[in-house]
Amino acid sequence: MSAPTPFAALHHRAGEPLLLPNAWDHASAALLAEQGFSAVGTTSLGVAAAAGLPDGVAATRAETLRLARRLGRTGRYLLSVDVENGFSDDPGEVGSLAAELADAGAVGINLEDGRADGTLTPAALHAAKIAAVRSAAPGLFVNARTDTHWLAVPDAGRETDRRLAAYRQAGADGVFVPGLADPAAIAELCATLDVPLNILYSPTGPTVPDLAALGVSRVSLGSLLYRTALAAATATAVAIRAGAPAPDPGTGTPGYAAVQALHHDRPGPVPPAGPPPR
Template sequence: MNNSPFNTFTKLHQTDAPLILPNAWDAASALICQNTGAQAVGTSSAAVAWSLGYADGGALPVEEHLNAIARIARVTSLPLSVDIEDGYSQNPEQVAELACKMMELGVVGINIEDGNDTPESLGEKISAILKALNGRPLFINARTDVYLNGLASGEQAINMCIERLELYKSAGADCGFVPGLSSVEEARSLAANINLPINIMLLPGIAPISEFFAAGIKRFSTGPALFQSVYGHLSESSKQLTVVNSDSGLFSNVLDYGALNSAFVESI
């Protein structure tokens, strides 16, 4: 049990180095993250939804999400944490059932958000998840969208985050996720006032990870940025198809076919 993926993932939030968690969306992206040195892999709900042909924001059918996660779990040996948005239900028992299904696929952690709902609702969902798990381990990263939804700013936003994260901690959360937080000073104030590891999402133009880590932030995730970067490259490469020459952007930064194919053979 000491070397279980769950314990490994938990300890990654307690070391003297930041946990940098790339967010994958399918088996290929997860395996590439693993093979380029990631210590654990997360998913982005937006990226998973887009990859399956759905908009972000609760539109992805649960069974399709479960099938996608099963494919990711099959190829990676790293601890896997999955973003389940708000649990795709307002019923705490249904959310708990989904969390248990994710755990049974080999998932060691979940993100679950308050979004536009009440903090009390997320607290109830977290409590229901722990009850349904009945002692089985699952790392719960409770996300509050105070900054992402612009509910407040400055000291008011910090206090609102602290209040919400204290509630989620009392319900059983293991970590607090504050996407949209971009100020090192506000991050320092938040980390100093809440006894939970704090996760932020990497954003364009923010200070280096080292400064946030020194301020007390433990975990850094990419959100949909990797998906957007990859598909941005796809978009530009597709445009180059109208220019028929061998040095077009189509052939820049490509992975070797043999190495890529072998990685999947070895993962089976």
């Protein structure tokens, strides 16, 4: 058996889940790397919303590829790309997309079975997509997501087990169950899996140390960072308009020079915060 890739190895550290923050552009990914995150994912909502497009309706294939090509070869972090449901129900097309992402430098792919109309892709079809990705891009870590709990389907636990078994058989390297937050259910699922379990972090759910104790191998932040950034920007503008002091963003706010320096695709500290040149 071949040695795991560096990205796969991050899913197999006992008691230390991979905390995967999700970026939506070059600057957000670069700033996360500056904070020591060795792996960064993308958020399909952030990528879509930033482009003025809806999420989850296969509208952002071009934007997703463009961003992957921008982020995938910086050498600053390992990149995993959220591709919704592959932007197609043709497994061959999904496989071709995976090959393009691997060529762009991505090391992982997140592939979901939820559909925009609130239904689930048939398990056999989603398994075929996973197999196509495995064939077209053998080096990609395939994180197979099922939206059984996210969409609150009937008998979600049993349906989750059925789908994850099919996705694992098709070649998934890990599985992702967003919306699953009950500690007992998480622990039970971890005990039955032979691949890493990814859980979507929720501010009202278990903490990362709690999830580690339950056996979770990967914790994704999803669109949380993007939505938080939108809230902070809006709150600042509204406060200034009202004549109030801008909300204190803390000492971590990057200055003009620091953000300007993010175009350099090489590791190293950014310049200290400072005023713009004009």
